[in-house]
Amino acid sequence: xxxxxxxxxxxxxxxxxxxxxxxxxxxxxxxxxxxxxxxxxxxxxxxxxxxxxxxxxxxxxxxxxxxxxxxxxxxxxxxxxxxxxxxxxxxxxxxxxxxxxxxxxxxxxxxxxxxxxxxxxxxxxxxxxxxxxxxxxxxxxxxxxxxxxxxxxxxxxxxxxxxxxxxxxxxxxxxxxxxxxxxxxxxxxxxxxxxxxxxxxxxxxxxxxxxxxxxxxxxxxxxxxxxxxxxxxxxxxxxxxxxxxxxxxxxxxxxxxxxxxxxxxxxxxxxxxxxxxxxxxxxxxxxxxxxxxxxxxxxxxxxxxxxxxxxxxxxxxxxxxxxxxxxxxxxxxxxxxxxxxx
Amino acid sequence: xxxxxxxxxxxxxxxxxxxxxxxxxxxxxxxxxxxxxxxxxxxxxxxxxxxxxxxxxxxxxxxxxxxxxxxxxx
Numbered sequence: 001x002x003x004x005x006x007x008x009x010x011x012x013x014x015x016x017x018x019x020x021x022x023x024x025x026x027x028x029x030x031x032x033x034x035x036x037x038x039x040x041x042x043x044x045x046x047x048x049x050x051x052x053x054x055x056x057x058x059x060x061x062x063x064x065x066x067x068x069x070x071x072x073x074x075x076x077x078x079x080x081x082x083x084x085x086x087x088x089x090x091x092x093x094x095x096x097x098x099x100x101x102x103x104x105x106x107x108x109x110x111x112x113x114x115x116x117x118x119x120x121x122x123x124x125x126x127x128x129x130x131x132x133x134x135x136x137x138x139x140x141x142x143x144x145x146x147x148x149x150x151x152x153x154x155x156x157x158x159x160x161x162x163x164x165x166x167x168x169x170x171x172x173x174x175x176x177x178x179x180x181x182x183x184x185x186x187x188x189x190x191x192x193x194x195x196x197x198x199x200x201x202x203x204x205x206x207x208x209x210x211x212x213x214x215x216x217x218x219x220x221x222x223x224x225x226x227x228x229x230x231x232x233x234x235x236x237x238x239x240x241x242x243x244x245x246x247x248x249x250x251x252x253x254x255x256x257x258x259x260x261x262x263x264x265x266x267x268x269x270x271x272x273x274x275x276x277x278x279x280x281x282x283x284x285x286x287x288x289x290x291x292x293x294x295x296x297x298x299x300x301x302x303x304x305x306x307x308x309x310x311x312x313x314x315x316x317x318x319x320x321x322x323x324x325x326x327x328x329x330x331x332x333x334x335x336x337x338x339x340x341x342x
Numbered sequence: 343x344x345x346x347x348x349x350x351x352x353x354x355x356x357x358x359x360x361x362x363x364x365x366x367x368x369x370x371x372x373x374x375x376x377x378x379x380x381x382x383x384x385x386x387x388x389x390x391x392x393x394x395x396x397x398x399x400x401x402x403x404x405x406x407x408x409x410x411x412x413x414x415x416x
Contacts (some may be wrong), residue, residue: 222382224384260380260384268388
């Protein structure tokens with residue numbers, strides 16, 4: 001589906017990452033993997049290190065830290081928020097949802113709506129769209145948190161997934177504005193690919209699970225083919241809605257799956273690499289739905305804080321689900337990326 | 343692109359094929375793995391603007407079979 005919304009703006013972002021650093025080569029050597037093969041993977045895929053959550057820290061904790069810092073930097077009182085949306089696939093509990101828990105932590109008004117979106121790497125764009133729609137339907141200000149602790153659902157013995165994922169939580173403020181600025185969106189889903197990224201057990205279909213069956217399984221080749229097939233048309237779609245070209249766009253911020261995927265997809269989208277952040281993932285790992293704001297904060301902070309930039313973003317992953325957006329942003333709050341606990 | 347150029351490009355882009363000939367049997371290479379298959383898919387996408395799947399690559403026995411996936415066979 002396509003969607004264009006007006007009189008709404010992205011007012012700020014903040015990202016909090018896990019405090020534990022995991023080194024790709026050191027982990028692999030400790031697991032008895034071949035040094036030459038590790039070096040080959042590091043070079044080809046761009047695997048160096050990642051940051052995961054400390055024991056006991058959840059996506060809710062990481063997002064709560066990011067949200068509190070964002071509200072503080074933006075000088076926004078939590079009671080002024082009309083809604084809070086939490087994008088995650090690693091909530092604290094099956095029930096209640098993370099949004100309600102964060103509602104209490106931050107001290108939102110009882111008049112505020114609070115709900116979760118169960119989405120992974122495409123989720124930040126869906127969250128932005130939900131918030132923008134709410135602002136078009138009467139809300140003045142919406143907080144969206146997006147984050148996961150995927151390192152907790154990884155089989156440490158699975159070399160296809162174990163070295164990829166980091167843990168992070170993000171927060172963004174979306175506000176109604178008098179300016180006639182627009183946000184353009186393209187969304188899509190190919191549910192036939194759902195088994196390519198899956199945690200088979202732990203839900204209602206198969207409640208009991210242990211060992212590898214309770215961990216995330218991923219068909220890397222299928223995911224790569226999916227990204228090359230679906231992301232470039234989605235990016236082209238939002239560019240067309242916005243009336244922009246790659247040359248007239250300041251940044252293309254893709255979900256930071258890994259450097260190999262980001263570089264490959266960016267080339268097919270027709271964007272030069274200097275407009276596409278892609279080095280962050282070598283430091284933090286694949287941060288699921290927090291990777292787009294993390295890349296914005298890492299690579300575009302000065303531009304977004306100081307002036308107006310044209311952004312195209314695209315998230316893609318589990319589902320298979322994807323979402324792209326084109327919008328102008330800035331000047332806006334970009335809080336420094338910090339670890340939790342500090 | 344001539345057949346020789348096609349082979350040279352493939353050897354440059356896919357590390358485990360650096361010394362390959364058309365007769366090289368893919369399954370005999372020690373690192374013919376999921377990463378190598380991704381690199382082949384990426385090579386076809388970016389060098390030849392041709393979308394192929396991992397399934398197609400896995401079905402190939404030799405380097406010549408890979409090159410035969412191109413529209414103009416060597």
